[in-house]
Amino acid sequence: MTQSTTGTAAAQPLPSPKERRRLREAKSLSEEQVAAAVGVTRATVRSWETGRTSPRGRKREAYARLIGTADATSTSTPPPTPPALPQPPVDAPVESPTGAPVAPPTESHAETPTESLAETPAGSCGEAPAEPPAEAPTEAPTSSPTPPTASPAEAFDALYRHTAAALFRQTYLLTGRCNLSREAVGKAFDLAWQRWPEVAVDRDPVGWVRAAAYEHAMSPWRRMRPEHRRADPPPEAPGPRALLDALLSLPPAYRRTLLLHDGVGLGLPETAAETEASTPAAAGRLMTARAAVAEKLPELATATAPAEQAALLHEHLGALALAQPATSLPVPELIRTGSERKAQLWTRAAIAFTVLLIGLTLITLATAPRKYETPQSPAQKVGGVPALGGPQKLTPQDKKLQKKLGGELVHGPARLVPRVG
Structure with missing residues (x-):
C-alpha cells in the first residue's frame, strides 16, 4: 500500500463512528474484509x-x-480490493446490525450479510413464513436508527422497530416458547422506556435491551406459570427440531453463550461481559456447548475445524430463527403507553399509601394518652384456700368452767392450787 502523494493521509476526514459502520454495511463489507x-x-x-x-x-x-469517504481530488492509489471470505472465522461470525443471528454469506445465499432478521414476511407464531423477497435491501440499517434530534418517544420507537423482531427470535432460541419470548421482549422494552434517560446515553442500547430480555426469558420463575410450563411444538423438519432440542438441553449459561457468540456474532470478550463471566470461562462454555450440539447434529459433527463449526452453527441458528415470524409483537406506542400507565398506577398507589400512613399516624397521636397510667387489675375470686382455723365450739361444761373462773377473785398463785375435797 503506497502513501498518498498529497500528504494528507493523517488528516483524511472521517465520518462519525456510527456512520462508518453504516457505510461499510452499505457496501456489503464485513469487518474481516475491511481488516484484511x-x-x-x-x-x-x-x-x-x-x-x-x-x-x-x-x-x-x-x-x-x-x-467511500475519501476526497475525489486525492491522487492516492485506488482503494484495495478486500479479499473474499467464504466463511467467517470462529471468533467473528457475520454480525447483523440488529444483533440478530443471520446466515453467513455464501455464493448461493440471496441475502446480504447485513440483512436483518426483523425483515421477515407476515405470519403468526407457529406458522411457516412466506417466501422471502428475491432482492436484499440496497442499504442496510445503521447500528443506531435514532436521528440526532429525535424526541425520546421517536428514539424509543426507532429502537423498538430496529430490534424487537430480532430479540423475539433470539429469545425463542433460548426458551422454545413463543409466548414467553413475546412477553420477554415486551417487558424488556417496558423497562427500557421506564429507564430511558439511562438507556438513551448507553453505549449499546441494543445490548441493554437484549440483556433485559434474556434475563426475563431465562428466569426459572417464569416457567413455573401454567402458560409457560410446556414448550411449544417443535419444528417439523428433522434438522431444526434436533437443533432446538440440543439448544434446550444445554444449561442456560451455555445456551446463552452459544447464541451470543455463534448466533448474534458477538466477540468472545463481549460475550463474556454480557454473560457476567470471565473470558476463559466463556470460552470453555462455548466449546462445551458446541460439542453437545454436535452430538445431535451429524452435519456439525463432520466439521473438524472450529471455524467450520462456527459457520455451520451460525447458518443453522439463523435459519431456525428466521422460521419464527415476529408480526404478533405489539406496536411501540402500546409499549410506551402501557409503561406510562403502569408508572402512573404505581405512583398513585405510593401516594395513597403515604397519605394513609400519615393519617394513621395523626390519629394515633391524637388519641394516645399524654401520660401513661398503670391500669388496676380487676378483683378476682380466689379459690382453693382452706378456711380460717380457730378454737372449737365450747361445750356446756367448758362454758360452766369459764363462768366459774371468771367470777372468782384473783389471789395470785393460790389460784393455781387445786382444791381437795
Missing part, C-alpha cells in the same frame, strides 16, 4: 466503528477510501 484490506485486526475495525479509537496515517486513508 487495511492490514489490521477485526478488533481494531470494531474499535474504529465504536469510537474508542480512530485510524491514523496510511491506514486512515485506506480505510476512508474503502468505505
Whole structure:
C-alpha cells in the first residue's frame, strides 16, 4: 500500500463512528474484509466503528477510501480490493446490525450479510413464513436508527422497530416458547422506556435491551406459570427440531453463550461481559456447548475445524430463527403507553399509601394518652384456700368452767392450787 502523494493521509476526514459502520454495511463489507484490506485486526475495525479509537496515517486513508469517504481530488492509489471470505472465522461470525443471528454469506445465499432478521414476511407464531423477497435491501440499517434530534418517544420507537423482531427470535432460541419470548421482549422494552434517560446515553442500547430480555426469558420463575410450563411444538423438519432440542438441553449459561457468540456474532470478550463471566470461562462454555450440539447434529459433527463449526452453527441458528415470524409483537406506542400507565398506577398507589400512613399516624397521636397510667387489675375470686382455723365450739361444761373462773377473785398463785375435797 503506497502513501498518498498529497500528504494528507493523517488528516483524511472521517465520518462519525456510527456512520462508518453504516457505510461499510452499505457496501456489503464485513469487518474481516475491511481488516484484511487495511492490514489490521477485526478488533481494531470494531474499535474504529465504536469510537474508542480512530485510524491514523496510511491506514486512515485506506480505510476512508474503502468505505467511500475519501476526497475525489486525492491522487492516492485506488482503494484495495478486500479479499473474499467464504466463511467467517470462529471468533467473528457475520454480525447483523440488529444483533440478530443471520446466515453467513455464501455464493448461493440471496441475502446480504447485513440483512436483518426483523425483515421477515407476515405470519403468526407457529406458522411457516412466506417466501422471502428475491432482492436484499440496497442499504442496510445503521447500528443506531435514532436521528440526532429525535424526541425520546421517536428514539424509543426507532429502537423498538430496529430490534424487537430480532430479540423475539433470539429469545425463542433460548426458551422454545413463543409466548414467553413475546412477553420477554415486551417487558424488556417496558423497562427500557421506564429507564430511558439511562438507556438513551448507553453505549449499546441494543445490548441493554437484549440483556433485559434474556434475563426475563431465562428466569426459572417464569416457567413455573401454567402458560409457560410446556414448550411449544417443535419444528417439523428433522434438522431444526434436533437443533432446538440440543439448544434446550444445554444449561442456560451455555445456551446463552452459544447464541451470543455463534448466533448474534458477538466477540468472545463481549460475550463474556454480557454473560457476567470471565473470558476463559466463556470460552470453555462455548466449546462445551458446541460439542453437545454436535452430538445431535451429524452435519456439525463432520466439521473438524472450529471455524467450520462456527459457520455451520451460525447458518443453522439463523435459519431456525428466521422460521419464527415476529408480526404478533405489539406496536411501540402500546409499549410506551402501557409503561406510562403502569408508572402512573404505581405512583398513585405510593401516594395513597403515604397519605394513609400519615393519617394513621395523626390519629394515633391524637388519641394516645399524654401520660401513661398503670391500669388496676380487676378483683378476682380466689379459690382453693382452706378456711380460717380457730378454737372449737365450747361445750356446756367448758362454758360452766369459764363462768366459774371468771367470777372468782384473783389471789395470785393460790389460784393455781387445786382444791381437795
